[in-house]
Amino acid sequence: MSDLLTVTDLVKHYPAGRGRAVRAVDGVSLTIGAGEVLGLVGESGSGKSTVGKCILRLTEPTSGRIVFDGTDVTHLSRRAMRSLRRDVHIVFQDPYSSLNPRFSVGQIVAEPLRQHRIASGRTAVDKVCEMLERVGLRAEMRHRYPHELSGGQRQRVGLARALVCGPKLVVADEPVSALDVSVQASVLNLLTDLQADLGFSCLFITHDLSVVEFLADRIAVMYLGGVVESGPREQIFTDPQHPYTRALLSAAPVPDPAAQRQRRRVVLSGDVPSPLAPPSGCRFHTRCPVAVDRCATEVPDLTPVRAPDHPVACHLVTEDSVPTLAQ
């Protein structure tokens, strides 16, 4: 698979006064192949959304390199970004605040067409109707306003807006987290169908492991501004290596009482450290149940250890074994 997007050593620091900086993203590298769905997983404050915003240049990266479809877009001018924005779209988490309440559904979905001068007038209306039907809404819905729609319908409108230009990459930032489980199921099904039919690549940002397990081809796990492990979906779930990935997997309760109550949980002590002053060495060492002295001083590289396409950033993972996590 040729890579559509390559992010190399991306850094985003937000100034926090008195010369300090919130190190939201601190050296993230990832790739997304054409037609691939990459699940970017992490808890609040891990920097996963900031990575998404940097890729879209909704926020300016501090350093690093973003190459999209063969073009280095890290420092493109606003004008040059316009053509990129035709190819990369975003779906936001909150379907209530991400749609302009003064625009009708038709205007919302037609806006990208207008901005990029792809279609106008009758052709635009036709494209909008076609897109609405693709996302499971009736074409007449274009006359409605966001407040008349349910959460699931709004998120479908968000999807239609993101897809109407035929993008090569869609960044989906927690698109189903605000939805009830039955609505979430239909939006996830829709997203997988559309992705299969239209073939766009997708960076799917979420905190919910069961969601990426459902739809991602590959998964990258973030902790405190860095990727700690990435690999094909099956491998992350059957052979998770980084202690954080394993803690995360074991903490997510499974909807089966017998199984859930027998599971051994890896309990993490304490809270996520502040990104103002991330811990030295491995950022996870302050909460890691198996950390050794080396972890506090030496930063582990994200490098393949046990499988070539499954890099992990942990000193303790070796070719033959992963560290035993006691209760």
Place this chain on the structure above:
Amino acid sequence: MSGELLSIEDLRVSFGTEDGLVLAVKGVSLTLAPGEILALCGESGSGKSVTAMSVPQLLPPSATVSGAVRLDGRDLLGLSTSELRELRGSDVSVVFQEPMTSLNPSFTVGFQITEMLHRHEKLSRRAARARAVELLELVGIPDPRRRLKEYPHQLSGGMRQRVMIAIAVACEPRILIADEPTTALDVTIQAGVLDVFRSLRDRLGTAIVLITHDLGVVADIADRVAVMYAGRVVEQADVTELFARPLHPYTRGLLGALPGAAHHDGAAHHDGGSEAGRDGTRRRRLREIPGMVPAPYDDPAACPFAPRCPVAADDCTAARPTLDPQPDDAGGGAHLAACFHPGVSTVEAADV
């Protein structure tokens, strides 16, 4: 049922709104035994929070409540404001979803915990402080003496929720109502907060009503589950029984809609799950529940789930099924379901 602590009988709650009378709860009956963890689950608007909040009567003034809510046989619905004030905090306590908005930002954590102890237990300042330290230890907050002097903004989300729980259990209430207590928290933090609930129940014998939409949390911690839909309980059973043998099509639909459902052995598989090769043309699919929740304005004499139900028949639209005990009850406890066709597999009906 003997030894019940709380009983709710035919509870009905409605709200007058600009759009008409919203029937939020339409006749709910539930019981809670001492030390029991009862999960109320359902989607937004199912009436689960309104049902639970009718116990401490933390409902908006526009609410009209009828039925009975009895604590040790005493009906709470007729209590005066001052009697309610005594009840709240000492007998019934609440943990809300948002730890940031439910703590007062301008008072220290210590003040907010000791306020409860002054008010209900009449403890001296010194005794209340000592008790507050114990409480913070109980909910797993390290260095509690220092934390007492801190303000809510100085704490992380998980710590704030622990403080909320400490305040809620300060007077050792017999009933703790937890409204989506872990929804705003990360999973690694959630696991710790659920452990706090478990240890409260084990050490203090607190009965807990847990309101949640997360079936994973239910599976982890609940003893008994009531599934709500459109203002009514549609199914109720012991937790193992409910997940192993969900009888109501709505419960089955919820379990089938979970993205992880395809991968857990046994229980979650009833409807065939979402298996199918990922490669090629057949993608994995989640089971959807078609249609939308009915509007809360009227209450026709039909099964409220019938319009969305894959197994609905003529009888479902002719009358409303009542919540009745189901035969072949393997769980030992009562397995209730409000359905004319309980347990009929929805696969055949949905996948033709």
